[in-house]
Amino acid sequence: MTHTVTRGGDDAHGVIAAYRQTIFRRVLILFVIVAATAALILWAATLGPLNIGLRELWQAIFYPDTVPGVVRAAVWQIRLPSLLLATLIGVALGIAGLQMQTILDNPLAEPFTLGLSGAAAFGAAAAIVLDWTIPGYEESSITIFAWAWSMIATVVIVVMARARGAGSQTMVLMGIAVVFGFSAAVSLLQYAATTEALSQIVFWTMGSLTRATWNHVLILGIVVIVSLPWWLLHQWDLTVMRMGENRAKALGVNTGRIRIISLIFISLLAATAVAFAGVIGFIGMIAPHVSRVLVGENQRLLLPMTIVVGAFVMTASHVISISIISGVAIPVGIVTAIIGVPLFVTIVLSKQTVQWGGQ
Secondary structure: HHHHHHHHHHHHHHHHHHHHHHHHHHHHHHHHHHEEEEEEEHOOOOOOOOOHHHHHHHHHHHHHHHHHHHHHHHHHHHHHHHHHHHHHHHHHHHHHHHHHHHHHHOOOOOOOOOOOHHHHHHHHHHHHOOOOOOOOHHHHHHHHHHHHHHHHHHHHHHHHHHHOOOOOHHHHHHHHHHHHHHHHHHHHHHHHHHHHHHHHHHHHHOOOOOOOOOHHHHHHHHHHHHHHHHHHHHHHHHHHHHHOOHHHHOOOOHHHHHHHHHHHHHHHHHHHHHHHHHHOOOHHHHHHHHHHHHHHHOHHHHHHHHHHHHHHHHHHHHHHHEEEEEEOOOHHHHHHHHHHHHHHHHHHHHHHOOOOOOO
16 A cells, blocks of 8 residues: 555656656747847847948947947837837737637637738728828828728627627638628729839738838837736636637636637737738748647747747748848748748648647
8 A cells, every 4th residue: 555655656746847847848948939039139130231240239229329320320220120020020920820729719820810911901002092191190191091990800800709609600701701801992992003002002011121110119019018918817718718619618718708809909919010011921820830839738838939939930031031132121021921831831731730629
């Protein structure tokens, strides 16, 4: 009898030790990616037509009065805003993609599955073609209308979903309708647009960080910070929802409420990112899947890992976009698509796509 108890105690201690080792390893990976992202940002800030070394970059950031004005302007007005906005867009789209996959119970979902990018593209195209402007905010009118139409699309989906019980299938069907509806509207605007307006629309839909400003960084940063408490407070609910709708309800999770409020925050994150940088695909779908491979399904680690992976991938994509041709910034949406397509195909063909949720 004594031997049995001792054996059981040893097994329990072994399981606990293995669990702690696994958690330590995953947290270590998290910090390594954070450090790699920070290093990537610093290195990327030295890239460009104006040659700036790390020492001069350090001085420009912390002792700006000690460097020439052209260096100070390049660092503070061009490079840092675009780099930090890229990082925040990766964070926003990573979170939005993770939670969209969770609430829709679909491994191929991303922030734009429900047509938010199409709505934003319509808002931007309408502002360009129809010359919509807001008095006093003429330079930001395209951004404002892109954001506003994304949120209008969200309101429509939320209202219809609540009317039909807030189920994932209802949201997906409404999203399909929104996608095709706004796609047709954008095509109509493109047909009526002048050559100059058409080129602006095409460039906007490619996704670019050339319009980045410190105001954009500040606003998107606030949106991310405002949304984080919701995700942190409902980590357990969202983890349980990955087990399937019926199991989540059996464990006391109000799936309808979680789905609706999550969709609102997802839309806020995605709409703000799209309004500032245009349509940037694949980040919101790829980052959660890479994170699951690294840390598993528990959102206590999956959420922060998705944040840092999204930030790293988006920052790396931006670095590639400004490095391919010296002095020219290729639209970052093109780079993310080139990186994302083979990964997307891999996900589609993998077993994880089939074995999903509570099925």
